[in-house]
Amino acid sequence: MLLRHTPKEITERKALMINPAKTCQPIGAMYAALGIKGCLPHSHGSQGCCAYHRSTLTRHYKEPISAATSSFTEGASVFGGQANLVQAIDNIFTVYNPEVIAVHTTCLSETIGDDLPQIFDKAKKDKKVPEGKTLLGAPTPSYVGSHVTGFSNMVKAMAALAQPGEHKNGKINIIPGWVEPSDMEEIKRLADLVGAKTTMFPDTSGVLNGPMTGEYKMFPEGGTPIAEIKDSGNATGTLALGEWCSADAARLLDTKCKVPCSILDMPFGLQATDRFIDALRTIAGTSVPEEISVERGKLVDMITDMHQYVYGKKVALVGDPDQVIAMTEFLVSIDMCPVHIITGTPGKKFEKRIKELTKDMDCEVNVKAKGDMFLLHQWIKNEPVDLLIGNTYCKYIARDEDVPFVRWGFPILDRQGHQHFPTVCYKGGLRLLEQMLGVLLDRKDRDDEESKFELVL
Amino acid sequence: MLLRHTPKEITERKALMINPAKTCQPIGAMYAALGIKGCLPHSHGSQGCCAYHRSTLTRHYKEPISAATSSFTEGASVFGGQANLVQAIDNIFTVYNPEVIAVHTTCLSETIGDDLPQIFDKAKKDKKVPEGKTLLGAPTPSYVGSHVTGFSNMVKAMAALAQPGEHKNGKINIIPGWVEPSDMEEIKRLADLVGAKTTMFPDTSGVLNGPMTGEYKMFPEGGTPIAEIKDSGNATGTLALGEWCSADAARLLDTKCKVPCSILDMPFGLQATDRFIDALRTIAGTSVPEEISVERGKLVDMITDMHQYVYGKKVALVGDPDQVIAMTEFLVSIDMCPVHIITGTPGKKFEKRIKELTKDMDCEVNVKAKGDMFLLHQWIKNEPVDLLIGNTYCKYIARDEDVPFVRWGFPILDRQGHQHFPTVCYKGGLRLLEQMLGVLLDRKDRDDEESKFELVL
Amino acid sequence: MGKAQKMVQWDPHNIKEKLLEIYPPKVARKRAKQIMINEALENTTPEIVANVRTIPGIITMRGCTYAGCKGVIMGPASDIINLVHGPIGCSFYAWLTRRNQTDGINEGNENYIPYCMSTDMQDSDIIFGGEKKLEAAIQEAYDIFHPKAIAVFATCPVGLIGDDIHQVAKTMKEKFGDCNVFAFSCEGYKGVSQSAGHHIANNQVFTHVVGDSKEEKTDKYKINLLGEYNIGGDGFEIDRIFDKCGITNISTFSGNSTYDKFASANQADLSAVMCHRSINYVADMLETKYGIPWIKVNFIGAGATAKSLRKIAQYFGEQELIDRVEKVIAEEMPLVDASIKDIFPRTTGKTAMIFVGGSRAHHYQELFNEMGMKTISAGYEFGHRDDYEGRAVIPSLKVDADSRNIEEIHVEADPELYKPRKSPEEIAALEKDGLAFKAYEGLNPDMDSDTVIVDDLNQYEAEKLVELMKPDLFCAGIKEKYSIQKLGVPMKQLHSYDSGGPYAGFKGAVNFYQEIDRLVNSKVFSYLKAPWQEQPELSATYVWE
């Protein structure tokens, strides 16, 4: 047993978090910033934060992750980080020459009260910011919310760059939320097919799923150009995918630039994708091409063809709120039973929404926001499941409890594919279904007694 | 043990085939014919053949497979099947109203010497063939070659419809060979990206990976229109993918219509795809768009990133000649060691080609054409492997010998995905690599002792 | 979906018309005789034409004689090597595709079911004959596996080129001494359907295997279960119940069978017939040659299972057995009743169609009745008239060219082994008490009037039936499954059970209730249309937050 000291008996914990299902804000801000074209994320804190975030993102993507740090020393921590950040900005533009520096704070710089706007002004006054280059900053105190909050805050900081103009640009803003580069690519592909003109930010496709060519580009082709982000203030409207990841930015565009918005679920699974596509075509005033209906039909086809193998299967699910909500709806829609549901991110809304989505399911549902994987594991010990869905850390539970396991979420540190193959929308639904069926049927093939072993499934 | 009576000791067999790695010609002809738009395949033999082929294709695709049969009785078997076939043609056009009937023979009708062209004439003379409808026929004696031969013969029969005209149509014929609908879609997508105008036949995409919509169409939208097939005689040239599946048709177009051809390997893996794309762009006189180079680079990226996990791994591989040849090249190119290689289809050329491809590999290679899975299993017992690649029937070996297993080839009767996700070309290479890594790393995670269990791979 | 369709009303005559209207006249005339409306006519019951040729070009559900012989009857025998003489295809397609479950290994028998063996005939064999290759293949199989028995199956070309497989089998059997080798002339072109293959298979098993067992069976209440194929473990469940009741099933034809079980069939005291179509002649031969009476039973449906057990107990007539059977039924029924109580509200009133086999289209109506579901249309894939109208019509059946080719073997009382299990008086007494011997009433009487009965249903008619009668569930085989489901109607395979089962006996009934509940009540068939397909209009203005 890898987690041999985890007791079945559940005792309440008020102060101790064990095996978290979340991490801290800055890494989310760093990931979001990588979705801006020519942007170098910068961590305003001691250099360990930056090292940890870069390492984790690198392991997840098997790609280089560039980001700089203010390298706080004890002195800076006492007297404030302004000098460090101004010097950093100077060095970064001189040595790496990015279009944009996206600064996020840390528990350290937040605790000592560094004020980014004021430091940015200083840097500009000191002529450290070359003509046409952009600085943006997001406060991301590690002791509030989670990595999802940090992502949201950085996306909100992007939205803050938007300027209201005289005339609308006829485009729809799509804020995709924290999904994979492959997912962002897929969302763009579908939006194009629908015939909607869109601005999507952030967009990490082409940045974190890059090719091997013999050249290293610190700033690859991908990412949303800063000009487009600024122009998002002139859009017809904003579709924000995911309350936790994308709503704040969308609402800021509304209040600041009068760009109306709508908060949708992330398009995982059949229904959430239906709502997303339907919203797109309604706003764009276009009709959905047959190609999309066919993709949809293929997903429905696999659902009906393989229904017997997923029907009534119990699932334990852990991940980030927006993803888990959409996945829960998908699982319920194909007659699976998500019985243990955890997100590490705080938010009562989460538990409420999950309860709604599962209310017609005829089994007990354990759900907790701000929960951890230690609790999830204990739930599983008390009520075993047929399938576990979550990030790589879940494999310790999967091996100990011998549960079929599908890797989905962040981080995935030990398998490939997530950066290249989308799990959003209809094609993503096919992939998710293929993967769930794969592990469920592998288990059946492993455990069936010889007299029951089946060739055809 | 499921195959408990398979001895490790290998004895030569001259007459008995055990657990075949092939089936008979007609099913290949049926699959090929389904790649013609509006075509109903017809099996000229006793009704069992048709029932078996439809069942196998249905289990593989989880889709309806329509095909008719001459329903031979003992009488017909003695007096010849002309009456049955003429009546069948009449009934088919009356009841199902296809654009095309593609007739293939069987061991029965071949043994009694039925002559399709002559029967077709009779049917036309008797006015059983409505204006504008097409009959085509392929001799597919079950006692010659394999299902691959049958596929090739039906494709050749399509090529026989081609007419040489005055002026070239500026298109390139692509004969994809026996690949999945998803693969055919992918080949078309890449040809379009290269900017080559192409005619691809057969094309089962849209036919055998159809959506669920509440309507049943016996003749879905997909398939190559008969007009395009006839026009293939005016093409600039023909790229035939796979010596076994596609060469005969291509050479017929050459001799009959003076359309030059080139026989390439099926585009599985990096190098074979490179050659295919390079041929396309050279013939089309276009330049390859960055998009394709990026897809290629992503494959190279995953190969280099994950090389340590595939390096030196021993593989047992069974399937059809064209696929196995391309896969062998791919495996060798990423430093894996395919040590046991079987195809059920006859052909000394196969063994010769495999030996060439593996000559620099520093381990013994067992290779056999016209081999069977019983022998493959015995080879594995004598020299165990790290990975097994083949169709669903291999899972009996995989379970008995506890070998990681990737399903690839025909038929796949117990898993989903092959009809939707291509394994050809660069994206397909990513998928193949993802799947091989998946099973290899799952095994590592299963077997590593606790002190060696790794979070990050 | 159910809701909507319960309102569908139809006139069976109108439906028959619609099914026929597209056909060329000759085809229409022929099909008209195979499509029957179940209605009382003046002092006659309606006739149906069955077991006749399928019309060329009409997409049929049927397979061939080889499939019926190798696939259905001999496939389940675990320790007999099945060696197919012919091109590779026929043996490949019959390889593990019939879900022939066996636990024979538990009694130390071999299990060759996962093996596919063929002579893989090549053109040279067609030209110069395949006997030598067959002989060599038998030898190689013997050398590698040393089996008790090797069964050889002929595929189409074999009959045409005149290989004498029986002679080869005979020669090799004599050569080996310790291995029974016998052959089946089951070329695919024979007969009109699988049915001919069943007959050929059973005849050879009866001729070459039955009575060949040395060891004497001494248990009480010995029966044969004929025409049960252990698909999805049906036979395991039935045997579980027999064991509980103290009934000894000596030999099942042919689910979970072994050489020795076949060989011991002559030692049973009763033959219980499940699938009348595929096996009734074996029951007759067992009676004629060995004196074993037979009765029709059905273990599909909890009620039918109880009824069948009672019939067997009544036959043996001993109170001990009668009581034990009642005790078992009393133990098993509560679970069944509880399950029905659960699913009935969701299943009652739904409608089904069943087009399979030679008996399941009949037997499974029992299960649907128990769920309150109505079978509105049904028919057999390879049934004969007696399977529809009952054995009463057998004398009036005319033998046509196709059936004439299927060997009928004539047996007589065995000089040593014949032993009547009951005296004529005892039989008469039992019949008087309502136990019917050699009796089968067929499908028609059990179906409501104005239901539509179709023999050898084809693809086109299936689609039309569904379109017109809108059932909540359609039951047939794999070839039909997805064309029906594309129409939005859930489809249940009653050949392979879609890798489900068992559905026989008491536990099987519960499995079936739950499976059908899943199918007819799942939400997944409600996702067929996208929002933009339901409200295609573009005018809609989007409502922002």
Next chain:
Amino acid sequence: MGKAQKMVQWDPHNIKEKLLEIYPPKVARKRAKQIMINEALENTTPEIVANVRTIPGIITMRGCTYAGCKGVIMGPASDIINLVHGPIGCSFYAWLTRRNQTDGINEGNENYIPYCMSTDMQDSDIIFGGEKKLEAAIQEAYDIFHPKAIAVFATCPVGLIGDDIHQVAKTMKEKFGDCNVFAFSCEGYKGVSQSAGHHIANNQVFTHVVGDSKEEKTDKYKINLLGEYNIGGDGFEIDRIFDKCGITNISTFSGNSTYDKFASANQADLSAVMCHRSINYVADMLETKYGIPWIKVNFIGAGATAKSLRKIAQYFGEQELIDRVEKVIAEEMPLVDASIKDIFPRTTGKTAMIFVGGSRAHHYQELFNEMGMKTISAGYEFGHRDDYEGRAVIPSLKVDADSRNIEEIHVEADPELYKPRKSPEEIAALEKDGLAFKAYEGLNPDMDSDTVIVDDLNQYEAEKLVELMKPDLFCAGIKEKYSIQKLGVPMKQLHSYDSGGPYAGFKGAVNFYQEIDRLVNSKVFSYLKAPWQEQPELSATYVWE
């Protein structure tokens, strides 16, 4: 690739220039002191500046003090609960990411390594202080796990808001009685790199744990192995060799360590130092307080391993041990030699760069030398001047603001436990025979002249070095891996070993030879260009069959 690059020639001065030219003057001046050309100057050896602040905005490889303390030193201790006091991130990132292998469970110890524990500080804790929450968390951890010891780690905000974690630890330790609780003030902003964290960790372990073991170790040839972290099982391999030699490794700091092993360190008779950087002060303290001498060893490289074993044997000076060590070396070397024979022709002449840690950049050159590979550039991520230039420079090191903040503890001979293992005479004799105590010459002397030595190499300089010197292999950490590989140069992680290893000892050496052979000779790095990128011209006419 190798071939091409072996011809690459460079002038180290020119390279240094190129590395500096892009920087702002101030930065250039600073970096110039940390980039050193390994060349003899008139009667002085060149100096290098190390262990100084990283320049803000310059993309560094370095981590923080917390990472050095919690991640590197305390992470490997399997039965001590690591409880991180701070926001969730710091404990999340250190969760199972360091490959801390342990087999402690085999001796019945707990293994908490797979657990990640944190107080998950919230804003309210920042405002009102986190001591209460820390106290509660320690209590909850104790109630759930009942561990021997709980180690508390401070993250950045803790120091700033003034939580007194040491007081909390003291209180809880007294409350529990059966559980040692101690804390580390390892806030991330302290010092200039992980190095400060190593120091803080070792000081606390020395203060709170060493000497705390009741049980007396009675085996022969007792040593401590200091500065070995069992990455990829290095420690397992070294212990395998020790066992074979009859040497007893009482306590490894801190690979595969347990509370009791730390606690028993004072009972060893010799300290063998692997990673001089992270641990030399512990070696000194063990000598001062308990009288245990120390020598520098290196088990990276087969030759180095043999040499280190001989040194240990020489120290104990008993023929029995000396012979046994020779026997073991004789047994182990054939495998090593065979492997070298195999790979040498493919690896010789290739070039490598190494930029890691505080000792590996030095140690791994042994392995490359054994393969005939030349290390053309190297440097430490968190080394000090003495790691480059040798301990001789220690007296001349000036203490700057950053190092001043790192507690230096001063120990004296322990009244009871101090026991000099060797008399001054014995030490002198051994030194005379060539066994050097407390001696480390550093990296520079072992590198060829005109090689380029860079301290705290950053992203920009790494890319430039590769571009200019075109090595066949680059060694650093995960953050560097893929930017280097994008350039088409294989990259080997020498922190985590890319989930490979062990590379220490004899078997480890063989593993390393094979791994490097794979990397520098694989064809996969030759696929970077597509045919149409190599021959882009459109003119080409296609050659048909």
